[in-house]
Amino acid sequence: MSVVVEHLTKQFTQGGTPAVSDVSFHAPSGAITTLLGPSGAGKSTLLRLIAGLELPDSGRVSIAGVDCTHVPVQQRGIGVVFQSYALFKHMTVRQNLAFGLETRKLPKREIEARVDEMLQLVQLEELGGRYPGQLSGGQRQRVAFARALAIRPQLLLLDEPFGALDSRVRVELREWLQSLHERTGVTTLLVTHDQEEALEISQHVVVLSDGRVAQAGPPEDIYDRPATPFVASFVGGTSVLRGRVHSGRAEVGTLVVEAPQSAQEGEAVHAFIRPHDVKLVKPAQGQEGPTASRVERLKPVGGYVKVLLKLPTGESVSVEVPRAEFDNLGVVEGDSVHADVRMAKVFLGDYSI
Numbered sequence: 001m002s003v004v005v006e007h008l009t010k011q012f013t014q015g016g017t018p019a020v021s022d023v024s025f026h027a028p029s030g031a032i033t034t035l036l037g038p039s040g041a042g043k044s045t046l047l048r049l050i051a052g053l054e055l056p057d058s059g060r061v062s063i064a065g066v067d068c069t070h071v072p073v074q075q076r077g078i079g080v081v082f083q084s085y086a087l088f089k090h091m092t093v094r095q096n097l098a099f100g101l102e103t104r105k106l107p108k109r110e111i112e113a114r115v116d117e118m119l120q121l122v123q124l125e126e127l128g129g130r131y132p133g134q135l136s137g138g139q140r141q142r143v144a145f146a147r148a149l150a151i152r153p154q155l156l157l158l159d160e161p162f163g164a165l166d167s168r169v170r171v172e173l174r175e176w177l178q179s180l181h182e183r184t185g186v187t188t189l190l191v192t193h194d195q196e197e198a199l200e201i202s203q204h205v206v207v208l209s210d211g212r213v214a215q216a217g218p219p220e221d222i223y224d225r226p227a228t229p230f231v232a233s234f235v236g237g238t239s240v241l242r243g244r245v246h247s248g249r250a251e252v253g254t255l256v257v258e259a260p261q262s263a264q265e266g267e268a269v270h271a272f273i274r275p276h277d278v279k280l281v282k283p284a285q286g287q288e289g290p291t292a293s294r295v296e297r298l299k300p301v302g303g304y305v306k307v308l309l310k311l312p313t314g315e316s317v318s319v320e321v322p323r324a325e326f327d328n329l330g331v332v333e334g335d336s337v338h339a340d341v342r343m344a345k346v347f348l349g350d351y352s353i
């Protein structure tokens, strides 16, 4: 059951920028596809268009090969989970799960059996008699998933489902969602602005920027082969350095990295450098030389240390060094180090935000 979106456009204000502009993509059957982008990129609007909660100005949405652009939301066979729990507060978990099935006029015994099945699916068998106010945020969101799945949807739409939860619960629920998906196999579309969440959870990623598709593909492609400067900067927490091509290499700041094949001598380039793609080397005392960088700031974060480097050109580069490697390095703030760039993504032309 795949989703095909073709040339979808939606403009809320006349003469304004469209929220979604000529968007086409394919969400493969049985996979989790992520719509990834910064706030305002058009992710929620796109999801609402696919759900049938908004009507497009033009374009088409097909679900399982059927054009359903004008099919009402209740008839699209869709389960939706939003960031806010949207559970009925005055109903128990069981009553919340049964609600959608009652409105579909399923026989009472079938409803009871389906509710039991859903509680088991989301591992909340013990909590069926509780009210939403008696559950943790993570448990409430699991009930919201159970409710969305109770109608046996052909498509599951998730709009920042973990956005309101604290980071520990978010990470736990990411793994939980992956195992839930393995058990149900329902084609899923997930909206998130969190690139780590997108890369970890999904098999297919659609990166959106200003209402348009910037790149679509498997997470590895998005991460390793960003198609545009926007994707390179949005995915991976990169630093940007400007420079020029010299003898077939890109010289950016005091660093030298591989240039694109078509690059001409003297041409302007800009490079995106990921924090873990830089190796720091501490020079012997008095051997720093003119290309050494200064350790501006050090910040231990869990298993690694964030290092802010200042190049002699004044530009900054963020580096992440695994804790053990950092301890061996033995540097402190103010020290001089050499930065060895293992990998960088270089684009031709100047860079402007």
Ligand code: ADP
Pocket (backbone or CB within 6 Å): 012, 013, 018, 019, 037, 038, 039, 040, 041, 042, 043, 044, 045, 046
């Ligand atoms: P995202 O989910 O990526 O944060 P949205 O789809 O919510 O982006 O919004 C995309 C753009 O459309 C934003 O500029 C937003 O202000 C605008 N927008 C969204 N919904 C409406 C609406 N109902 N009326 C007017 N403008 C809207």
